Each structure stands twice: as structure tokens, then as C-alpha cells.
Amino acid sequence: MENFTAMKKPDFWWIKSLLVAVILTLCTSWGFFAHKEINKMAIFALPQPLMSFYKEHIDFITQQAVNPDKRRYIVVGEAPKHYMDIEYYTDSILAVCPTWTQASERYPEDSLQAHGILPWNLIRLSYRLTDAFKTKDAKLILKLSADMGHYIGDLHVPLHTTKNYNGQLTGQHGIHGLWESRLPELFASNYSYYVGSATQIPSIPKAVWSALAASRTCVDSVLKIELKLQQKFSEDKIFSYEDRNGQNVRVYSHAFSEAYHKALNDMVQRRMRAAIKMTADMWYTCWVNAGKPDPKLFAEPVFSEEEMEELAHLKSAANEACSH
Numbered sequence: 345m346e347n348f349t350a351m352k353k354p355d356f357w358w359i360k361s362l363l364v365a366v367i368l369t370l371c372t373s374w375g376f377f378a379h380k381e382i383n384k385m386a387i388f389a390l391p392q393p394l395m396s397f398y399k400e401h402i403d404f405i406t407q408q409a410v411n412p413d414k415r416r417y418i419v420v421g422e423a424p425k426h427y428m429d430i431e432y433y434t435d436s437i438l439a440v441c442p443t444w445t446q447a448s449e450r451y452p453e454d455s456l457q458a459h460g461i462l463p464w465n466l467i468r469l470s471y472r473l474t475d476a477f478k479t480k481d482a483k484l485i486l487k488l489s490a491d492m493g494h495y496i497g498d499l500h501v502p503l504h505t506t507k508n509y510n511g512q513l514t515g516q517h518g519i520h521g522l523w524e525s526r527l528p529e530l531f532a533s534n535y536s537y538y539v540g541s542a543t544q545i546p547s548i549p550k551a552v553w554s555a556l557a558a559s560r561t562c563v564d565s566v567l568k569i570e571l572k573l574q575q576k577f578s579e580d581k582i583f584s585y586e587d588r589n590g591q592n593v594r595v596y597s598h599a600f601s602e603a604y605h606k607a608l609n610d611m612v613q614r615r616m617r618a619a620i621k622m623t624a625d626m627w628y629t630c631w632v633n634a635g636k637p638d639p640k641l642f643a644e645p646v647f648s649e650e651e652m653e654e655l656a657h658l659k660s661a662a663n664e665a666c667s668h
């Protein structure tokens with residue numbers, strides 16, 4: 345029996361790794377490309393001396409922008425941090441903006457985990473980043489900052505605020521990847537990322553809930569506009585095939601993507617720019633709330649071999665499509 349187990353174990357791990365790789369290919373948020381852009385561009389909106397500190401670690405902040413998506417299929421409890429199905433809570437939650445304690449009193453824990461905890465997780469993360477600044481722990485500051493940029497990115501994606509996150513309830517399966525991966529990949533080279541200088545956020549919870557509400561108001565247009573276009577294009581014009589890493593993959597055609605992008609009237613660019621500005625504002629605000637510690641006094645971040653390997657792996661990861 346022992347031998348049998350020992351023989352089977354490598355197969356099990358091989359299959360598990362393969363499954364994780366396949367899932368990751370299918371399921372990331374914003375698309376790797378946009379998440380990396382948001383984290384990277386936020387650095388350039390920071391005032392000194394913060395900008396110099398983050399710039400020194402621009403590679404880490406950029407590559408680690410996709411780490412939370414990498415974790416979500418491996419770490420229990422990670423997935424709900426990326427979205428909120430507002431239909432479950434109803435839109436009134438956007439006016440009430442309950443604290444985590446208030447929400448825990450009202451909703452059962454398993455329902456909260458099932459329907460998403462994006463705003464509460466992000467607010468909690470801001471306290472952790474403030475503490476990391478207070479203790480001048482550069483490694484922790486960088487890790488939490490990269491994670492924060494990711495969740496702020498998700499917060500700005502309309503389809504992260506609805507249970508119809510991939511158009512699966514309205515015959516629009518695939519719209520999630522179209523909006524947040526395909527469109528930025530095709531058209532972001534024309535986007536302007538200049539968002540001005542980071543400013544202090546007077547109330548982080550208020551800012552988080554307000555960004556969530558802004559994403560929520562876009563959901564209708566995101567879905568309706570695509571549905572309308574579907575009727576104008578025949579199926580063979582909606583999709584085309586592209587070579588991705590040697591595989592022939594079905595993608596939304598350039599013509600359909602372009603028509604959708606145009607009809608959205610710059611929505612993707614606006615949401616990306618808002619995510620960049622808010623990421624810079626949040627990093628800056630946590631630093632200010634920690635008493636503006638001098639980055640020159642931060643302990644030099646030391647990364648383990650495993651962390652360096654992970655970074656190298658993330659660097660080589662392709663831009664992917666996504667789900668919730």
C-alpha cells in the first residue's frame with residue numbers, strides 16, 4: 345500500500361500542477377497586462393520620497409501585481425477578496441457602506457465568503473500597509489502595496505460587482521475576458537496614464553465604497569452594449585483565431601473588439617486611469633497615516649530563494665484572459 349501511494353504521488357502532483365496552470369490561464373482578473381500596468385503606472389503618480397522608494401522596486405511591484413490571482417486557486421479564502429456580487433447584498437449596500445463587523449452581524453460568514461468581500465478586504469489591507477510603514481518593513485510594504493494595487497484594479501472592473509460576472513446569465517459568456525483583458529491588450533497603447541499627483545484620501549472606507557459604486561453603475565452598459573453588438577455581427581465575425589504560445593486559440597475578433605471598445609466610449613481607459621490614481625492615493629495615504637517615515641531608514645528587503653523564483657515565474661507569465 346505504501347509503495348502504491350509512493351508511486352502514485354508524483355502523478356497526483358503533476359496533474360494538480362497542470363490543473364492549476366490551466367485554471368490560471370483561464371481565470372485571472374483584469375488580465376495580467378492591465379494589472380501590471382496599473383501597479384507600474386501608480387508609482388509615477390507618487391510624490392517624493394515615496395516615488396524613489398517604489399521606483400527602486402518597480403520590477404517587484406509590477407510582477408507581483410498578478411500574485412493575488414495566482415493565489416486564488418491555491419489559498420483558501422483568497423477568491424472572495426476579488427469581487428462582490430452586489431445582487432446578493434442588494435444595491436442598498438452601496439449607500440449603507442457597512443463595516444466588516446456590521447456585515448458579519450447581518451450576513452452569515454459562508455454567504456459573505458460566497459458572494460465576495462472585496463471592499464472589506466481592501467479596507468483591512470490599508471490598515472496593514474499603514475502598520476508596515478510604521479515598522480519600516482520594506483519587504484512587507486512592497487508585498488502589501490502590490491496586493492493592494494491588484495485589489496484596487498479589481499474594484500474598478502464593473503463585472504467584479506455582479507453575479508453575472510461572465511455574462512453567463514445573459515448568453516454573453518466570455519465578456520469578462522473581453523472587457524478586462526482583450527480590450528486593454530489591443531487598445532491600451534493609446535491610453536493616457538497621466539493621472540496627476542497622488543493625494544491624501546480623507547476616508548479610505550468611503551473612497552473604496554464609492555469606487556465600487558462607480559463600477560457598479562457601469563455594469564448595465566457593459567452588458568447591454570455587447571449584447572446589441574452581438575446582434576449586428578454574425579458569429580464568424582465575432583470570433584477569430586490567434587496563435588498563442590503555439591496554440592490556435594479562439595478570441596474575440598479585432599473588428600468586434602474595436603466596435604465594442606468604441607461603443608463603450610473610453611470606459612476601459614477611464615476605469616484603468618481611476619484604478620491607477622486610487623492605487624497611488626492609497627499607498628500615499630497609508631504612508632502619511634503612518635507618520636511619513638523616511639524610506640531611507642527602511643530595512644533593505646531581503647527575498648528568499650523561493651520568492652525570487654516566484655518572481656521569475658511571474659515575469660515569464662503571459663498576458664492571460666480572465667473570469668470573476
Ligand SMILES: [Zn+2]
Binds near residue numbers: 372
Ligand atoms: Zn483579482
